[in-house]
Amino acid sequence: MMEQVVLVNEHDEEIGLMEKMEAHEKALLHRAFSVFVFNTKGELLLQQRALSKYHSGGLWTNTCCSHPRPNETVADAANRRLMEEMGFQTPLDKVFDFIYQAGFSNGLTEHEFDHVLIGHYEGAIVPDPHEVHGYEYRTMESIQASLDAKEGLFTAWFEIIFPKMMDWWKNQNSRNFASN
Numbered sequence: 001m002m003e004q005v006v007l008v009n010e011h012d013e014e015i016g017l018m019e020k021m022e023a024h025e026k027a028l029l030h031r032a033f034s035v036f037v038f039n040t041k042g043e044l045l046l047q048q049r050a051l052s053k054y055h056s057g058g059l060w061t062n063t064c065c066s067h068p069r070p071n072e073t074v075a076d077a078a079n080r081r082l083m084e085e086m087g088f089q090t091p092l093d094k095v096f097d098f099i100y101q102a103g104f105s106n107g108l109t110e111h112e113f114d115h116v117l118i119g120h121y122e123g124a125i126v127p128d129p130h131e132v133h134g135y136e137y138r139t140m141e142s143i144q145a146s147l148d149a150k151e152g153l154f155t156a157w158f159e160i161i162f163p164k165m166m167d168w169w170k171n172q173n174s175r176n177f178a179s180n
Contacts, residue, residue: 005030005067010099012113017070021054027101027109033078034161035064035092037119039137046143047086047127048134049155055104058133061155062165065114074115082119086135087126090119095168102156110157116165140169 005023007016008031023030037045045063049056064085068077075092083089094117101111127135146153147162154162 003067004070005032006070007031008113010113012097020067021108024108024110027103027111029099029111029113030067031074031115032067032110032112033065033074033081033115033117034062034157035078035082035117035119036165037063037082037086037090037121039122040120041137043137043139044143045086045121045125045135045137047132050129050131050133052130055106055108056155059155059158060153061158062161063119065157067112075117078115078117085128085131087128088121088123090121092117092119096164098161098164100157100160102160104156112157114157114161116161116168140166 003020004017005020006014007018007023007028009015009029012031018028018030039045046060047063048060049058051057064078064082066077066081068074072080074094078092079089082092094115097113097115099113101109103109125135143162144166147159
């Protein structure tokens with residue numbers, strides 16, 4: 001069966017279902033999530049997308065991202081995909097959401113109502129090689145420096161979301177990570 005995404009309006013209210021590739025071809029707004037997992041040092045776990053992905057293969061991005069299936073909560077979908085992509089689970093908390101749109105050279109467009117979740121993890125990482133080419137923990141500052149240098153290493157959505165994540169990080173850093 002072809003994978004479907006949940007089409008939504010700008011208030012994240014469901015308005016229908018569509019096959020995933022068709023939604024990306026038509027640039028229709030659909031529900032998505034982005035997971036950011038940190039270690040106890042406050043470093044972000046990045047994944048390098050598998051080279052075979054239908055877009056953005058080989059680029060670095062946040063820990064995990066995808067779309068909830070019909071009748072699946074964002075939290076359940078995020079936990080499912082974190083296990084499928086990175087091979088582990090950890091409690092996740094939603095920190096914010098936003099809408100973005102990014103086009104790709106292959107004619108596809110991500111137009112997503114993105115729910116951003118965070119987690120903390122210190123354990124084995126066993127990524128699916130069909131999803132993930134590589135992974136590493138990096139400081140938020142070093143990621144910002146790479147983005148500022150415009151090295152072209154990151155996915156389009158990561159470049160859009162990271163400034164929002166950095167704002168959240170700066171507001172939370174002293175409270176949540178100083179005691180670790």
